[in-house]
Amino acid sequence: QQPVQSPQAVILREGEDAVINCSSSKALYSVHWYRQKHGEAPVFLMILLKGGEQKGHDKISASFNEKKQQSSLYLTASQLSYSGTYFCGTEMGGGKLIFGQGTELSVKP
Amino acid sequence: GAGVSQSPRYKVAKRGQDVALRCDPISGHVSLFWYQQALGQGPEFLTYFQNEAQLDKSGLPSDRFFAERPEGSVSTLKIQRTQQEDSAVYLCASSHQLDRGNGLAGGEQAPDTQYFGPGTRLTVL
Secondary structure, eight states: OOOEEEOSEEEEETTOOEEEEEEOSSOOSEEEEEEEOTTSOOEEEEEEETTTOEEEETTEEEEEETTTTEEEEEEOSOOGGGOEEEEEEEEOSSSOOEEOOOEEEEEEO | OOOOEEEOSEEEEOTTOOEEEEEEOOTTOOEEEEEEEOTTSOOEEEEEEETTEEEEOTTOOSTTEEEEOTTSSOEEEEESSOOGGGOEEEEEEEESOOOOTTSOSSSOOOOOOOEEOOOEEEEEO
């Protein structure tokens, strides 16, 4: 039931791009993306609804393919502040989120 | 405005002790969620409240775990007779959203953002 995230970890140089994938074996109602820095609360990035939605937020965007039960998070022209662990949270209705195991992103100067 | 706050931020307990973890949600938020996060893992759902009603407690790992939200605002997660495997960060999140049941038509609403608190790191010795 837990969504699978890939890759587990990625190291980037400042300015490089990255894609983080989230796949579920269950039909999804929505996908929520969060970034968490060590010792801090998860910080909300965006929500995507079923229906093939795409969203963008500054240089971070995401897509949701309902049929494939997959979502992808795109980080372009990465900045040092993008470092952290990214989690997708999948919702099958009812509000509770089932989180993936996380993708650790490190952006180096 | 103030975000979700949790206290204490850190708690060390001896095995067998009872602990109580507090969550103050964002004012006016109807829904409140508790998650448990083990080191290096994603948060795992424990329980969910809509106002004072506990609508889902399917994630509570044992009957030693108990949560309440008596006045529909502040919530307390209580763990009785703590065990070493209870060591984790306990996260609280709140959202404005009302329950949508299982997402079927006849009450569907857009999903709402869950705002997380800083968590309580529980260490059981």
